[in-house]
Amino acid sequence: MNKRGEEGSEELFLHIAYITVIVSLSLILIFFITNAVKGDSSKSELTAKQMALFIDASEPGMEITLNHPKADIQLDESLKKISVKIKDVSYSYNYVSPYKISLDNDGYETKIKVENEI
DSSP states (O other): HHHHHHHHHHHHHHHHHHHHHHHHHHHHHHHHHHHHHOOHHHHHHHHHHHHHHHHOOOOOOOEEEEEEEEEEEEEETTTTTEEEETEEEEEEEEOOOOOEEEEEEEESSHHHHHEEOO
């Protein structure tokens, strides 16, 4: 009887191990799906890329206004890089405009002004 009980306990242990692995993988999958649905990383990446493309396409005297209260936008003119942070996700994108770019951020509205050449 003891031998039979050991076989049953091994089988029980394997079933518990399989269930643990399946539950762990399911939780990881749910975590990635919920992050993908929220889209914070794609929003910050898309916003940074669009702003950089707008800067590249603009000419002196143009002004770009972005109304996005959840976005923290930073401009590094020496590296020619614009960074957008939405919630905890930050993304930077480079631009190649030869003009002087200035950023005015008042918390709710961000204005990017394109001025004459440097």
